[in-house]
Amino acid sequence: MDINDYILAIVTSYEDKDKVDNGSAPIFYAEDEEELEYISMMISRLTKSMVHDLGNGVYVLIKH
Amino acid sequence: MIKYGEMILLAVILGTFTRLLLLRVDYRQYPGYPHGYIVHLTLAFLASSLGALVLPAMLEENYVAVTILGAAVQQFRGIRNMERDFLSQIEDTELVPRGQAYIEGIAKVFESRNYLAMIAALLTSFGYYFFNLIGYNSLNIAGGVIIGTIVVYVLYTLMSEDHVGDIAEIRVVDLEFVGPNNANLSVEDTVIMNVGLKEAKESWKKSGVGIVIAPKDDNARATLANTGQRQAIIHDVVSQLGVRLDVGVQDYTPLARINLHTGRVYIIMIPMEPDRECIIEAVRRTPVLEASRRAPLATKAGRMASD
Incomplete structure (x- = not known):
């Protein structure tokens, strides 16, 4: 089943923890920049979704 | 005296040949296999046969026979559905889909090319008949071919689409x-x-x-x-x-x-x-x-x- 145009997951670092609040999408916290990149890439490939950079250190995964 | 057999045969050959010329692998990348060619050539043969039969039927005052053209239209609409179904089915396997609008356009082109084959056959038989009528019996085959070719060329040029x-x-x-x-x-x-x-x-x-x-x-x-x-x-x-x-x-x-x-x-x-x-x-x-x-x-x- 495809869930389109909906935030599937949120990936951010512990430092930017306050920028996201809990919602329906799972939030993943990364230790550093490298892990952030890796986690987002992994979820993106697995769910066939696209990683978007909100510009404030928060990455969201959306399937288009 | 007009030889109907010769007239029909000539028209069918020219009609089918027209379709063959239009049946080349182009930017649409389709059809690419002999199966696809056979389907289209066979239907083009049927289309040209129908087109070729119109004039002899008229000349024999068998006017009702023209209603078989109605069956032809039904056939060609079948082609359009076939193309649309096929292309829509494989849409999921394309990394970059064609999109419904493009598929609809391609299906329509395939349908219209059959009409073109039919018209080519019809006009070839007209040409044959015309040259017979004005008394150039020996020239009637050439006349049919020439008129058929000219009209098909004109129609094909008119039917060409705009490009981006x-x-x-x-x-x-x-x-x-x-x-x-x-x-x-x-x-x-x-x-x-x-x-x-x-x-x-x-x-x-x-x-x-x-x-x-x-x-x-x-x-x-x-x-x-x-x-x-x-x-x-x-x-x-x-x-x-x-x-x-x-x-x-x-x-x-x-x-x-x-x-x-x-x-x-x-x-x-x-x-x-x-x-x-x-x-x-x-x-x-x-x-x-x-x-x-x-x-x-x-x-x-x-x-x-x-x-």
Whole structure:
């Protein structure tokens, strides 16, 4: 089943923890920049979704 | 005395031959296998046979026989459905889909080519009959062929479609990266896509290209705004130049967006062959789809609004 145009997951670092609040999408916290990149890439490939950079250190995964 | 057998045979051959000429692998990349050719040639043969039989039936005062043409129309509509179904079915397996508008256009072309075969056969028999009528009995075969060929050529030229190159100027430009972390991919200050992954951004920087399609007038602007038309352009470029893309790697999906102020269409993609001249040529040769064709300038309100 495809869930389109909906935030599937949120990936951010512990430092930017306050920028996201809990919602329906799972939030993943990364230790550093490298892990952030890796986690987002992994979820993106697995769910066939696209990683978007909100510009404030928060990455969201959306399937288009 | 007219030899009906000769007349019908000549018309059928010319009609089928017409279809054969039109049956070449072109930018649509379809049909590509002998099975596809057989299907279309067989139906073209039937179409030409029907076309060829009209005049003899009339001459024999067997007017009711012409109603078989009704059956022909039904057959050809079957072709259209067949093409549409096939292309829609394989749509899921295309990395870059054709889009419904393009499929509908292709299906229609296949249907109309059968009518063309039928008309070719009909007019060939007319030509044959005409030369017989004016007394050049020895010339009637040549006459049929000549008239049939001329009319088919004229019809085919009239039926040719516009191409994107006719209604717009095309350029290939470099991509720009704007916004925080340079995550927003843009062309001429129009943001097309937000890319989060560094790896993906690097790829776009290294081999991504931006295509600018600037409409020549308001008609073109309305036509290019159609999403089906944009998808058709992307599909054509991708099928000719290749694309670095796979399932699960959405970051490299080619996208087309318009600039709301100028009506220009911007396409971003990562082609296998980054040859700019070839990209421009591929875009230029994309047909303007019937489904997306708009002509606001042909209406009073449209003309007034364009001032």
